[in-house]
Amino acid sequence: MTSPQPTAAIAALPESRPFIAPEELAKLGGHTALLRLGANESAFGPPPAALAAMQAAVARTSWYGDPESMDLREALAARHGCTLEGLAVGAGIDDLMGLVVRAYLDLGDVSVATLGTYPTYAYHVLGYGARLETVPYHSDGTVQLEALARRAHETGARAAYLANPDNPSGTFVERSAVAAFRAALPDDCLLVLDEAYADFVATAELPAMETDPRVVRLRTFSKAYGLAGARVGYALGAREIIATFGKIRLQFGVNRTGQIGALAALHDERFIRDVVAEVARGRDEYHALAASLGLRTLPSRTNFVCIDIGSRERAEAMVAELLRRAVFVRKPGAPPLDGFIRVTVGTAEERARFGAAFTAALHALSPGATFGNRTVPGATLGNRTEGDVAVS
Numbered sequence: 334m335t336s337p338q339p340t341a342a343i344a345a346l347p348e349s350r351p352f353i354a355p356e357e358l359a360k361l362g363g364h365t366a367l368l369r370l371g372a373n374e375s376a377f378g379p380p381p382a383a384l385a386a387m388q389a390a391v392a393r394t395s396w397y398g399d400p401e402s403m404d405l406r407e408a409l410a411a412r413h414g415c416t417l418e419g420l421a422v423g424a425g426i427d428d429l430m431g432l433v434v435r436a437y438l439d440l441g442d443v444s445v446a447t448l449g450t451y452p453t454y455a456y457h458v459l460g461y462g463a464r465l466e467t468v469p470y471h472s473d474g475t476v477q478l479e480a481l482a483r484r485a486h487e488t489g490a491r492a493a494y495l496a497n498p499d500n501p502s503g504t505f506v507e508r509s510a511v512a513a514f515r516a517a518l519p520d521d522c523l524l525v526l527d528e529a530y531a532d533f534v535a536t537a538e539l540p541a542m543e544t545d546p547r548v549v550r551l552r553t554f555s556k557a558y559g560l561a562g563a564r565v566g567y568a569l570g571a572r573e574i575i576a577t578f579g580k581i582r583l584q585f586g587v588n589r590t591g592q593i594g595a596l597a598a599l600h601d602e603r604f605i606r607d608v609v610a611e612v613a614r615g616r617d618e619y620h621a622l623a624a625s626l627g628l629r630t631l632p633s634r635t636n637f638v639c640i641d642i643g644s645r646e647r648a649e650a651m652v653a654e655l656l657r658r659a660v661f662v663r664k665p666g667a668p669p670l671d672g673f674i675r676v677t678v679g680t681a682e683e684r685a686r687f688g689a690a691f692t693a694a695l696h697a698l699s700p701g702a703t704f705g706n707r708t709v710p711g712a713t714l715g716n717r718t719e720g721d722v723a724v725s
């Protein structure tokens with residue numbers, strides 16, 4: 334008897350996942366709740382105006398959302414000074430990255446990216462049967478832009494992925510360096526600029542909004558706007574790119590309550606400014622905490638900070654020690670950052686709880702000991718980029 338088979342590209346994929354959810358890690362650790370500092374979710378929640386708008390909208394969940402997201406797109410176009418034709422809304426950046434890959438990478442085509450950067454991009458590249466060529470971070474957590482551009486030429490890459498500010502390092506590339514990177518890439522290579530953390534950076538520091546037909550920019554309501562569970566993101570780009578997405582995007586993929594919440598959140602500028610200021614204070618606290626314990630951190634322009642634990646083994650053990658204390662963090666998966674843990678900025682109270690748990694966990698890690706049995710499966714980010722299997 335013959336049975337239905339998936340396509341060759343999909344059959345060849347490992348059964349790995351880009352993330353193991355905190356819900357699953359809580360179960361593994363035997364906890365009912367975790368201090369969630371591992372997924373860069375906002376500790377400050379959605380703006381009150383967005384909560385109210387969503388609460389009022391829930392009763393109409395029987396309706397589909399507007400497939401054009403017209404109200405939200407009009408507000409976003411006004412905010413960014415672009416046209417409606419230059420803007421597509423999707424169910425988060427993760428959804429939009431899938432469209433980018435599906436639309437611009439054929440089977441076997443190459444995209445370049447930094448080894449160990451945000452893993453969902455690699456997940457889509459492999460999932461659509463394309464190939465990923467990687468260049469590691471510099472040891473200071475910055476992206477090797479020149480090497481990436483060179484690799485793009487060597488491999489005939491059709492797309493290049495840059496998260497800016499970057500996840501998991503937190504580092505930032507100045508706008509002039511982004512422009513130089515674009516200029517250094519092959520002309521027919523699409524620059525996928527993932528700006529999930531753009532709201533934490535001053536607009537003047539970001540590339541200008543003129544549309545280069547060789548660049549697509551991805552933004553989200555999941556981070557500063559505190560709406561990760563609502564699943565709303567958007568793409569900014571030339572009319573041709575947005576029209577291409579329009580041929581294949583899921584028409585009703587963005588839920589109606591999410592559209593309404595995002596629109597209300599966009600208008601609560603004061604709340605977002607306060608969140609960004611509090612996140613900056615929280616980053617300073619994490620840097621100071623690490624310094625007081627003799628540990629190095631990476632500079633960050635995001636809502637998280639990477640702390641150097643010394644080695645891959647020690648960082649994995651630290652993730653496990655924190656989970657034992659019901660604290661959820663993640664760690665970069667690939668060298669040279671695999672000896673770091675990545676900690677999301679919490680509220681002042683959560684930061685204090687983290688400080689206590691982290692200090693205790695550090696004391697529990699004796700130098701030179703082996704920690705193999707304490708490794709948390711799937712706490713690592715970016716395994717896909719290495720071609721590993723994330724879950725054992």
Ligand SMILES: *Cc1c(COP(=O)(O)O)cnc(C)c1O
Binds near residue numbers: 428561
């Ligand atoms: C959080 C994050 C995303 C996911 O964004 P969604 O809009 O929630 O899908 C994408 N890219 C980076 C770099 C992120 O950190």
